[in-house]
Amino acid sequence: MRLVIARCTVDYAGRLTAHLPSALRLLLVKADGSVSVHADDRAYKPLNWMSPPCWLTEEPGADDAAAIWTVRNKADETLTITLEEIQHDSSHELGVDPGLVKDGVEAHLQELLAEHVHTLGDGWTLVRREFPTAIGPVDLLCRDHDGGSVAVEIKRRGEIDGVEQLTRYLELLNRDPLLAPVQGIFAAQQIKPQARVLATDRGIRCVTLDYDALRGIESDEFRLF
Incomplete structure (x- = not known):
């Protein structure tokens, strides 16, 4: 799993369009290919995301941007994340999760x-x-x-x-x-x-x-x- 904390803007284009203005957010890139954008509220729910199968392309930013991520899925929907300032970027190998064992399954x-x-x-x-x-x-x-x-x-x-x-x-x-x-x-x-x-x-x-x-x-x- 890759964890990135960055000031960023997010633009989604697909069945509709959506925009998240500049703010400090947590970006999660998981081993299954999913990419999600989180704020410091809303519990586990992301502000925007792209479910697998999808593909992440990273490019150097222009002007004041540190980097630009373009996430695209097979339906040709795109999530464009413009990273203005990166405060943290780390990757962690979590291994295979055994899954949640519920009482009353x-x-x-x-x-x-x-x-x-x-x-x-x-x-x-x-x-x-x-x-x-x-x-x-x-x-x-x-x-x-x-x-x-x-x-x-x-x-x-x-x-x-x-x-x-x-x-x-x-x-x-x-x-x-x-x-x-x-x-x-x-x-x-x-x-x-x-x-x-x-x-x-x-x-x-x-x-x-x-x-x-x-x-x-x-x-x-x-x-x-």
Whole structure:
């Protein structure tokens, strides 16, 4: 990663145009090729950026400019950064990042719900986790109190893509005479309103998961329904 602190102006040209007047800013050039411009606020959000794949060209500046960076992507959008005064310029090898390990990721939610499948309904039983289909595994395949098959797709954040994914699973599972008819449950810690509308329209039941309740921690609010 390269860190540059410089007084600079920034001009973007592409789908629209944008200009950042002269100010002291932090410029980040990452190993993946991305270039981003940061101020000392806005938390992690850059003022402007170019996502990879993109290419950075550095040229000596003219007049009062120390250097000019031109960043271009495959869509022919350009980010022109005119560095007027460079206060810091350093490069650091960070290596491969192991990634963020989150508490309550989908795999853990799946494990917890499999252990507490009765929270989906009295008399429910688990058939199998990661039930295989031709297009990928269904998170949980269960039997309800009447012995009917139920496919459960689990997400941390329930969005339309997850509903579409479960719909494809249900289409395949319902072709199996040993399983059909197969109902669907879309379960997540948070479900977007659009995803809930789509799921309901397709006859898929939505369940909001309370992670603490599944772990056996008392909660002040009942959220699993």
